[in-house]
Amino acid sequence: MDDYSIGVLTNIGLFSFLALSAYLLLIAGEMSFGQQAFFGVGAYTGGMLTAVFGVPLPLAALAAMVSGALAAVLVGFPTLRLRGLYFAMATLAAAEMARILFELLRFQRQIGGELVGPDGTQGFRGIRWVFERGVEPLEYMALIYALLVAVLVLFLWVERSRLGTTLRSIGADPELAASLGIDVNRLKLGVAATAGALAALGGVLFAHHNTYIEPRNFDIMLGVHSLAYALIGGLGTALGPLLGVVLDLGALEGSRWFGSARMIVFGGLVAVLLVFRPRGLLDERAVHWIRSRAFRKS
């Protein structure tokens, strides 16, 4: 495989974590404009731990996920009781605050003759743990996809379980769910924490792939993109968000059919698609149809 394809595929894998994070909240009935912040928290935490403090990547990734979950609880605890769009606005404000805090974050140390660590708006250079250990791009891509498959298996298993049904029920009608004895607030906080950890995992992998991150990477555009990925791909199955990422990054970045007007074509296609399929390509109905077909044959 050439470097270009590896680059595109790696990016697809990385942003799938973020799309899955947005998807998890969407099926529980919450729209977050702020998942990019936890992606950023993961990237900064993981990057600092490996580059500045010399912690091995697996440990740093775990720590990043924990901090992503904590940050999500911190944001979610006071805001999850807000309704619909108000929650979306609160997460947007929180995420922009996080981005500005990244801009204010300066913590550099002399390592091997050069300054390493976050330097405010100048960004954070030298996250080279993966690079220094001679991991080939192809191997790193394989690592990303292995983790992604593990997460997906977990998702698909949860969605078939009682917990998955419960999650969709609080998404459909939280008051009805609460009347059936479901602790909606606790469950939503758990969902927010899991989604935060998932985004942070994507972030730490992103930081070590790029070796350089800056606060601008984690702006509101990334958050809206992750929502769009989840919605375009479909809210019926965890494979939906992946399809969304593949469609955007694969078909759009990977091809140059439309030249410089490709955002015009793609933007129009997305709007028209949502007219006909407001819950995405792989929505609940499509998933049900596919599943019933598959099981009739076997």
Add this chain to the structure above:
Amino acid sequence: MLADLVQNTLDGLTAGAAYALLAVGFTLIFGVLHRVNLSYGAAIMFGVYFATWTSLHFEVGLLVLALLTVAGAVLAGAYVERLCFAPHYAAREQPRTGVSSASIAAMVASFALWMQFEEAAILALPKHLYAFPPIYEGGPLQLGPFLLRVESLYLLAAAITVCALLHTILYRTRFGLAVRAVIDVPVAAQLVGINVSSVFVRIFALASAIGGLAGFLIAASHEQVTPMLGMWATIKGMLAMMLGGLGSLPGAVAGGLLLGLVEAHSQWYFGPQMRDLIAYLLIFALLALRPAWMTRWTTTRSAS
């Protein structure tokens, strides 16, 4: 010390007047449709670029330029409404909590069109920055030791005029009556023969026209345009709308002025990054601690 305070207040009101005008258009759409139109700022940017492109190719006066900006923004707004919002009206009934998938779909679709507008603008005018003719040639007004930009007076006057006009439309015309009926109970409005969909289109056109006016005045007082105007207008309009308590027009003006004041003072004392941080913190704290402040205009609605 005191002189700085006064000067910062004047600067804050200047920026705040622009935010107020942006917030009024944003609030109109949110208050009536309960939808967030992410491409609101992009449609304004499209209008401004339309006017800029014309001014580069033809000799036109300021008034024509203003009309072209408004026309471009209304055209873009109508396109957004037809493609992103009209198809999702049928499923307007929202669950009691949480967001309806139709409102997410409308929002994501409006985001897709934002990308379209941005690319169209860059294709038409590929440089990063273009000059925009100034609305006022002279220097700032001297008020004793203080300076006040004349442009900000234009913006403030426009915000006040627009609000007065909107108030007249909403409370003195048949169309306004229909709008208020739709805001209160859409189903009942439909039952008494109001064409809800047509009310939505006209509200969108009205909001886009206000946005276009705001865009023209902002571009003319900055004397330059960049494609970033779209994102800037959407975010500032949304923040001012939130500060004012979503869904209230006087609130939108107050929210815009408040945002301008908070930004000007915090920038003076703490620098540009803290300026944004404080504005977001204010909104986050309001939402988290005083959600009733944000929802006070919408909770009077019956739970339709």
